[in-house]
Amino acid sequence: MPEIREPFKCHIHKNILTEDFCREHKALFPAAYTDAAPMARLGIELAQTIGSSLVMAPSDYAAEAEAYGAEVIGYNDIFGLRPAGTYLSTIEELSALPAMDLTQGRLPEIVKAISLIDEAGYTPCLNITGLFSLLEILLPIDKVFAAWRKRSKVMLDFLSGYEKSLIEYITLALTAGAKVISYSDPLTSLEILGRKNGQQIAEELLLPFFQEISRLPNSGIIHVCGISSDILAIADVKWLEIELKTKKYYTEAIVEQALSVQGIKFLGFGCLHHKRSAQKLTQIMI
Helix, strand or coil: CCCCCCCCCCCCCCCCCCHHHHHHCHHHCCHHHHCHHHHHHHHHHHHHHHCCCEEEECCCCCHHHHHCCCCEECCCCCCCCEECCCCCCCHHHHHHCCCCCCCCCHHHHHHHHHHHHHHCCCEEEEEEECHHHHHHHHCCHHHHHHHHHCCCHHHHHHHHHHHHHHHHHHHHHHHHCCCEEEEECHHHCHHHHHHHHHHHHHHHHHHHHHHHHHCCCCCEEEEEEHHHHHHHHHCCCCEEEEEEEEEEEHHHHHHHHHHHCCCEEEEEEECCCCCCEEEEEEEECC
C-alpha cells in the first residue's frame, strides 16, 4: 500500500512573467523568445526581480510543441507565448510528426541561453514540458485520454520518441551548464486523472523515463513538480526527507543541492515558482 501524502496544492504562480514586467522590459521582446542572449538577460532580470539565483529558461511551456510544428502566438504581445490552438485533430496524425529537431528553431537557442546564464554566475534551470501537457497542446485533451485508456500504439510510440528527444535535450542543457531540470506536467494532476490512471501513468511512462535520465553521466537536479510527484507517490515510489540546517527559500535550497550534487538527483513535492520558505526538501528515490 503506497504511503499517503497530502495532495500537492498548485497555486497561481506569482513570479513568472507578468504584464508589468513585460512592459518594463519591452526592449527585450520578442527577441527574448528566439535569441539566446536576450533570452538569458530576460531570465536574469526576472530572477533579480524576485530575488533568486535560480534562472529559468524558457519562460513558456510551448517550445517543445512548437518544435513539432504547433503554431505558437504571443511573440508580439505582453501575455507571453502560448499555443494558437490544438495542432492536430486525430491521434493517428502523431505518427506523421517528425522527431523534435534540436538543431534549429528555439530549442538550440534555449541551450545557448543556459550557457550564458551559467557564465553570468547564476544557476541555470531548464524548463521542460511533461508528456501529457505536450499532448494537450497538440491534440484535444479528451482524445488524448481516450487514446491512453486504449493504450494507443500511435500515442505510445510518439511518447517514446518524445522521451528520447527530451533525454537528448536534457543532456545538451546539462552539458551547457544547467544545474536544474524542471519537469512540469499539470495535466497529470490526481484531480484530473484519478488514482488508478495516475498510478498507471507513473508506472508505465514516468518511472521508466526517469530511470533513463538517472543513468545519464552528467550531474544535476531533476525537479519534479508537485503535481507529477503525487502520481509517483501513489505508484509506491519511495522518498527521503532532507532536513535543512536552516530555514530558507525553497528555490535557494534547491540551488544549494544543485551546486553540490554528484550524479543525477530527483527532488520533488514542491514548486520552483512558489516563493516560500522550507525547512526540508524531498528526494524522490528513482
